[in-house]
Amino acid sequence: MTEARGAVTAAGWAGAVERLAAARRLLVALDFDGTLAPLVADPDLSRMAPGAASALARLSLIGRVQLALVSGRPAADLARLAQPPGGTLLVGSHGAERGRMAGGRAALEPVALSPARADRLKAISSGLARLAASAPGAWVEAKPFAAVFHTRPMANRDAAARLQARAAELGRDLGGHVLPGKMVVEVSVLPAGKAAALARLKRAVQADRLVFAGDDTTDELALRQIRPPDLGIKVGLGRTAAELRLPDPPAVVRFLDHLATALAA
Ligand SMILES: [Mg+2]
Structure with missing residues (x-):
């Protein structure tokens, strides 16, 4: 640091x-x-x-x-x-x-979310949930305008970092606004x-x-x-x-x- x-x-x-x-x-x-x-x-x-x-x-x-x-x-x-x-x-x-x-x-x-943004949020949430299912400890939090991919409970930090990078990429591919944080990646449908x-x-x-x-x-x-x-x-x-x-x-x-x-x- x-x-x-x-x-x-x-x-x-x-x-x-x-x-x-x-x-x-x-x-x-x-x-x-x-x-x-x-x-x-x-x-x-x-x-x-x-x-x-x-x-x-x-x-x-x-x-x-x-x-x-x-x-x-x-x-x-x-x-x-x-x-x-x-x-x-x-x-x-x-x-x-x-x-x-x-x-x-x-x-x-x-x-209010427009129907297009609500659909986008559904796609992002299910995409991230599939990714989380592949790694024990990873999980997805649902927010009103975003899905948040959490890796804090994962024991292997390198694996967690790789998974976060994939979550960010997936979020961007699905048209979300990606906000990376500490052991979290938030994908929002609102700027x-x-x-x-x-x-x-x-x-x-x-x-x-x-x-x-x-x-x-x-x-x-x-x-x-x-x-x-x-x-x-x-x-x-x-x-x-x-x-x-x-x-x-x-x-x-x-x-x-x-x-x-x-x-x-
Ligand atoms: Mg803070």
Whole structure:
């Protein structure tokens, strides 16, 4: 693993936090898995790191802060697992779904798949399911607009990587948008991406500063677009264009707490 930029030092944080705290309106956009919640083999058992809920609650009470969760998960799942504060904006399925947290659940803008896209999704799902059946441990998750090929439970990493490459190729052949991640390949029938989703969110909430934290390859595309005074945070190892690096979800929680304190001062 190589590290391009990104400091983990408290001094590195302090400058970045000060810059964000000067915002008239700050968009705090966070990925969920691997960023607020440690990665787990079963995505349904994912839980936020200790202290994350209270850090989000503190931020949500600051009038000039708009919180947003930006995830590859379906927005309804994201809302159920993260239980973010009311008013948090939700961006699910890598930008294909949008909504807001209200009354403890996701109030989503309706998205309908055209018949052609619904057929394409069926073909992609069954193609990936056949591929998964050939390798014990591989499995396919169904999402509203995508099928996700998982290889995390496979013991042999080389075989898993080869299988992922085949899943990506199959997805492209069947006309899907392929988003490779850590031991997953997502094949979506809607064009989506976190970079475009973040730019749209920032405009929509009229924020003059943005901070975004994410851990995965799909987040990296968004991190590459972020320039000061906005702040990009890479969580974990791996090459990144982000200005700041934090090692894991507990460090993200400490950063968010620090930010809430600076904003409230
Ligand atoms: Mg993630």
